[in-house]
Amino acid sequence: MIRLSAPDIGEEELQGIKSVLDSGWLVQGNMVREFEAKAADYLNVPFAVAVSSGTAALHLALLALGLGSGDEVVVPDFTFPATANTVEICGAKTVLCDIAMDTYCMDTNLLEKCITEKTRAILPVHEFGHSADMDPIMKLAENYGLFVIEDAACAFGAEYKGRKAGTIGDIGCFSFHPRKAITTGEGGMAVTSDPVLAKKLRQLRNHGMAESETGKAFVSAGLNYRMTDLQGAMGIAQISKVEKIIRKRRELGEEYNQLLGGQEELTIPTCKPFCRHIYQTYHVLLNEYTDRDGLIRLLRQRGIETNMGAYALDRQPYYKEKYGLSGDGYGNADRAFERGLALPLHTGLCEKDIKTVASELLGMIRR
């Protein structure tokens, strides 16, 4: 089976985890602190707060910025539902913005129309490891006095104009789920340049507890979103090879581009000049004549695992019903939701595997 994705785990991860088990200290501790320091250094951002998942990072980001009832947050319509679910869980209102087809990220030309007097934040997603176009987003945020939370769950190591995705807005959120470029099993991180926000994020992740010379005190309501030291040890091992992983992913992505580019049956992903794409997902768009779900089944029979890419939120029952959405205005997200296909891409694959996937795929859609 050529798997859709597989984590890049080696001896370093095993040794790291063993050392934590041997130490007897399993919860958040030195390993998490070291992972945070290494991530902050790699991303070139002052503060990194490790948490239990990307969803937890998004939830804490919204809470730290004080977003809740009566507030609106603009979210791209095409994403994993966690992006908007966390907005809803905070009691704020999700306002969906359609995507640009060339990046699968928020269409910044449509963004201003989504802003009302209740808007407090913009929540762009760096979809599939391609950075959103941050300059127009930051400009609008500045003009309207809005926060920017970057959902960089899929984009650890991706860049926008030479800056790491996730480090441009007020808070950036990463996921270390096994499908991401680097993984801690489950895990996430919120990063910021603002010391006050960093302090709030740390408190909120740990029951609202503040530590000072005089002791511990619970200064706000909070959650347990801590990362364990087992995960921290894995993160340290993973981050030491992140550039190697990204290099390989980019090579494999480029190989697909060569083999699948220029075919009328599908559209390959673009990489804008402003971006360093990490190909967290290699996502192609099939034409309207291809039965995507049937193709997924046929490819599986041939030993190739593929999947749909991401979800159009306007088509999910919760969002559709709550906001009375009829589908109008979300044509691009809907098209990507219906016709998107994620192809196998991970460091365990070689050029030959990519060639096999490309030729099986083209053979099937031409049949």
Ligand SMILES: Cc1ncc(COP(=O)(O)O)c(C=O)c1O
């Ligand atoms: C865009 C996006 N945001 C948020 C998440 C949530 O991350 P996690 O699974 O670590 O909670 C995901 C997960 O796939 C994602 O793709």
